[in-house]
Amino acid sequence: MIDHLKHMAVFARVVDKGSFRAAARDIGVAPSRVSQTITDLESYLGTTLLYRTTRKLALTGEGRTLYRRVTEMLRSAEAGFNEINANTQEPVGALRVSVPAFLAISDLSTAMAAFIKRYPNVALSLFYSDRRVEIIENGFDLAIKAGSLSDSAMMSRKLGSIPRALVAGAEYAGSRPVPTRPADLEDWDWVRYQQRPDTIELTLDNGKSEKVSGQSQIEVDSANALYHFALQNMGATVLPENLAAQSVASGALVRLLPQWRLPEVALNAVWPDSSRRENLTLLFVRFLAGELGH
CATH class of the missing domain: 3.40.190.290 (D-Maltodextrin-Binding Protein; domain 2)
Structure with missing residues (x-):
């Protein structure tokens, strides 16, 4: 089974994203590779996990059972990473962050560069766009947002203001x-x-x-x-x-x-209240707030 742990993680990502293509984009591989991974997992288990149609994917009964167990496994793994990060002086991990495109050359981006220099074992994937993004649906760990925030269950912290x-x-x-x-x-x-x-x-x-x-x-x-x-x-x-x-x-x-x-326009960091990488996210947000004087 240990050889198929990655297969199960990919399976959960496909279910979360709703398609092979969206999961592949999120993971950073070709859709055909994701499809083959699911096929290999089904062959290993000897059962069908997903019904495939031209419009959407649907879980079989066995797929629902496995998905429930796999998400529990992934949550436990993420909790382990969080605990390790909390107890070590050198955090490890990766964060996907959405940032307004007009801040590509700004004090904010300079602060992010300082964060990477301070924590060399942390990787940032930064997506610069002025379009509105859905944090959870698009697989982001957090988003930097300019302007007023809508009411939501998201956590937030003000980083500063934009003149x-x-x-x-x-x-x-x-x-x-x-x-x-x-x-x-x-x-x-x-x-x-x-x-x-x-x-x-x-x-x-x-x-x-x-x-x-x-x-x-x-x-x-x-x-x-x-x-x-x-x-x-x-x-x-x-x-x-x-x-x-x-x-x-x-x-x-x-x-x-x-x-x-x-x-001035408020600049805020926003992230899910059940962040996958809670301690790493909080470390990142607190660092930015400190660098930007907030």
Whole structure:
């Protein structure tokens, strides 16, 4: 049986993911290899574990029995890893982490590099995307999320805040009268971010606030695309400060209404309350919070 422990772990991953292809993507092998692994396991046991159809997989009675036992085995193994990590000075393991793409070059990524240097026996698989991800369904151990959090059973910890800048390409801004208040930007072109409301609110130090919507011909789902189109002088936009700063310094972008402030965006780490690698996840989150000053 010991030769088939990996087969059983792959079987559980196929059930969890709902298909050979999804399990193969998660494990990092070809779908044909996953399919052959399940076939070999069925041959070893002398029974069918999965009904295969063109649309979905379904567990047989024997498959349900084995899946229940295998998940118990995997939970016990993960608990063992967690206990070892808790009792050793050198944590060991791997974490899959989802991160907003616009933070690829940022203090956060620098903190992750520092974590790897501090813990050389820990591996990070980092997936940078601005799209919303489902942590459990997509096989992540945790996700770094920007913005407000929805109510859920997930654990979370604030890592910091992301300052934002209201900017436009220097050529575009130079073709317009210098704005003195948000309302002056209503007839400007805007580059919109799909994950953000159309209306933005800006505030002065005295507490006075104003909202502006403007008009838009371009809407994107990537903060990096916002940055690119702003550099192409397509209009005003709101960028994370880490994207805006260098081009503002070079003169390619111009800050608009510098006396008006945009609310910062919260940066949070989010993970399942029953994390597979609880101690390693908590170590990682606490390290990031410390590096980012939170």
